[in-house]
Amino acid sequence: MTSTANEIVVNNAAWANATPRLSVLIPTFRDDPSALLKALDDPSTRAEIIVLDDGSGDEALAKRIAGRIERLRLPARLIRLTSNQGRAKGRNRLASHARAGHFLFLDSDMLPNPENFLARWAALAEGENTPIAFGGFTLEQTPLRPEHALHRAMALKSDCTLAPERAKSPEKHVFTSNLLVRRDVFETVEFDEGFTGWGWEDVEWAMRVGRHHPILHIDNSATHLGLDTASAMAAKYEQSASNFARVVSAHRDIVSAYPSYRVARALKPFPGRDIWRPMLKAFALNEAAPTSLRAFAMRLYRAALYCEAV
Structure with a gap:
């Protein structure tokens, strides 16, 4: 040693x-x-x-x-x-x-x-x-x-x-x-x-x-x-927002073709993000909801976090 x-x-x-x-x-x-x-x-x-x-x-x-x-x-x-x-x-x-x-x-x-x-x-x-x-x-x-x-x-x-x-x-x-x-x-x-x-x-x-x-x-x-559990996934996506912004800054020509970028761009004009973004997270964390709908909500939540970078 x-x-x-x-x-x-x-x-x-x-x-x-x-x-x-x-x-x-x-x-x-x-x-x-x-x-x-x-x-x-x-x-x-x-x-x-x-x-x-x-x-x-x-x-x-x-x-x-x-x-x-x-x-x-x-x-x-x-x-x-x-x-x-x-x-x-x-x-x-x-x-x-x-x-x-x-x-x-x-x-x-x-x-x-x-x-x-x-x-x-x-x-x-x-x-x-x-x-x-x-x-x-x-x-x-x-x-x-x-x-x-x-x-x-x-x-x-x-x-x-x-x-x-x-x-x-x-x-x-x-x-x-x-x-x-x-x-x-x-x-x-x-x-x-x-x-x-x-x-x-x-x-x-x-x-x-x-x-x-x-x-x-x-x-x-x-x-x-x-x-991961759903809450751990959400926490990781929250951590990743600044990293996503770093990727966009350096490689917009590539990342702009990704679904996460395109959905973030589509969500960006919608007002009241501070209201509906936590609602998406809450639904994704709701274990009583259908898994397919929770997955859709979690993807939207991730895209909503990325709105600031696009």
Whole structure:
């Protein structure tokens, strides 16, 4: 174990002499990635795993993650930050520890679907030297829980799509939940650390990098286990409004084609936003209402939050 002023690093026994071809980069904040780490532990892939605990301050959780890191057969490192850096800074920090020629960004609440998930990514990195690829995500292994019904319905409609559909708007469907990036590409275009809170930093990165490199979409999916309650979703959308404004400022030519932008433009002229916007939120949070109508209300609420930026 080593430490500096703001990070503590724990390596497992396999770390020191490894020459990895693929660096799997997993940020976490108060989530336990143990199930993901266990599923990824395939030494034949010549991968390394790097986990960033982004200032969670949870000693018991950090101890569990460190124990799992030490038991992995793959070379692995845990980085514990003493303060939270956020989504963009945290991922850039992860990449600075990576040693391989390709990075695979995975969220800590993901779980691979195919058994050869990591081997397929390794083959794409080594064999085809792919600059950027997104593998998609599903809800195949996500438990059915009533409090997550709204998020499930919305994700299934807009996010859980197959590669041919994603490829129609390649930058729009890039998320750091399951993203392969070649080292030289990332070193040229890192995540914009001006983004704060939740939302849009990965799509905005794809907008910038997509101007210079093709974005490949494949079906090598992982399950998103971490669905949110309706209130947590609303809070994230509220956080994302300033990030959306940052995207509009830099990439209006691209984002103006997105439904979220077009609906926000359509809603902007309507007076009394301070009255009807909270009503949309209240309906979306009402678990007694039909899920399809709640989802419609939540999308309108998000667009109403974005009105200021369009």
